[in-house]
Amino acid sequence: MQLFVFICAAVMILIGAVGVIVRSHPVHAALSLILTLFGVAVLFVAQDAHFLAAVQVIVYAGAIVVLFLFVIMLLGVDKAESLRIDPVKVQRPLAAIVGIGLAGLLAAAIVQGRDTLARRGTGIDTADGGVHDSNIRQLANDLFSNHVFAFEITSVLLVIAVVGTVLLARRPRHSGASHTEAGTDTKASVK
Amino acid sequence: MLAVVATPTTTWYLLLAALLFSIGVVGVLVRRNPLVMFMCIELMLNAVNLSFVALAKKLGDIGGQTTVFFVMVVAAAEVVVGLGIIVSILRRRPTATADDIAELKG
Numbered sequence: 001m002q003l004f005v006f007i008c009a010a011v012m013i014l015i016g017a018v019g020v021i022v023r024s025h026p027v028h029a030a031l032s033l034i035l036t037l038f039g040v041a042v043l044f045v046a047q048d049a050h051f052l053a054a055v056q057v058i059v060y061a062g063a064i065v066v067l068f069l070f071v072i073m074l075l076g077v078d079k080a081e082s083l084r085i086d087p088v089k090v091q092r093p094l095a096a097i098v099g100i101g102l103a104g105l106l107a108a109a110i111v112q113g114r115d116t117l118a119r120r121g122t123g124i125d126t127a128d129g130g131v132h133d134s135n136i137r138q139l140a141n142d143l144f145s146n147h148v149f150a151f152e153i154t155s156v157l158l159v160i161a162v163v164g165t166v167l168l169a170r171r172p173r174h175s176g177a178s179h180t181e182a183g184t185d186t187k188a189s190v191k
Numbered sequence: 192m193l194a195v196v197a198t199p200t201t202t203w204y205l206l207l208a209a210l211l212f213s214i215g216v217v218g219v220l221v222r223r224n225p226l227v228m229f230m231c232i233e234l235m236l237n238a239v240n241l242s243f244v245a246l247a248k249k250l251g252d253i254g255g256q257t258t259v260f261f262v263m264v265v266a267a268a269e270v271v272v273g274l275g276i277i278v279s280i281l282r283r284r285p286t287a288t289a290d291d292i293a294e295l296k297g
Contacts, residue, residue: 006199021218047248099217106209114202121252142253161268165275
């Protein structure tokens with residue numbers, strides 16, 4: 001049963017990942033990304049990370065991909081990019097070599113070091129013990145005792161990101177906002 | 192045959208994560224649309240998250256899952272800032288690919 005779940009999730013992940021880099025349309029790439037993210041969430045559940053699986057679905061598939069889709073549709077860049085033309089002649093063969101080489105090296109390192117993984121912690125709590133939210137409890141205990149400072153700094157990071165994005169995406173007031181408006185309108189009408 | 196294929200071990204998860212990471216690397220190298228390059232970076236982040244969770248289970252250490260939590264927060268902030276930059280670039284030049292964006296002026 002675990003093997004079946006693993007194989008199904010792995011197929012989802014790999015099909016989605018290949019779809020992201022193969023589909024020429026950005027919207028299709030974003031939808032393939034959702035497939036990959038759901039597959040990763042399934043594997044999180046299989047590895048007793050229930051809270052992270054929920055966060056994966058909510059934050060990644062729910063927020064980040066929707067943000068991607070918003071940007072794609074907002075900017076009107078949702079036209080298929082021609083994948084036939086190769087801007088730099090040797091780019092794709094070199095990229096394939098780099099990818100295969102990287103995968104081979106990582107696989108060799110993983111297979112070589114698979115016996116060095118020794119259990120050293122106290123274990124991941126599962127829901128088998130009768131406490132249904134044991135994973136959340138354990139994660140929260142670790143987060144708010146050992147990593148509480150990093151957690152606080154994270155809030156600063158999020159505030160900085162929001163303020164910076166508002167500043168970046170704001171239309172410049174002095175350099176003719178009407179000019180930009182007109183440009184956007186003509187583009188929309190052409191479409 | 193069925194006796195040989197037991198439950199998937201940590202090595203399988205790590206190999207799958209390595210494959211996913213390599214696909215993300217190839218995507219960043221090949222694609223020219225900045226949005227799709229961003230999605231490939233998300234693929235690589237997910238591959239690392241997957242190996243973190245698999246190792247947390249194997250080593251019996253909840254710290255791996257805590258790290259994944261922080262990676263997700265930082266990835267969300269990174270996507271917000273990156274898409275803001277892409278929006279401000281593509282608003283001026285709607286057909287810009289990664290090859291055209293050679294200077295730091297939006």
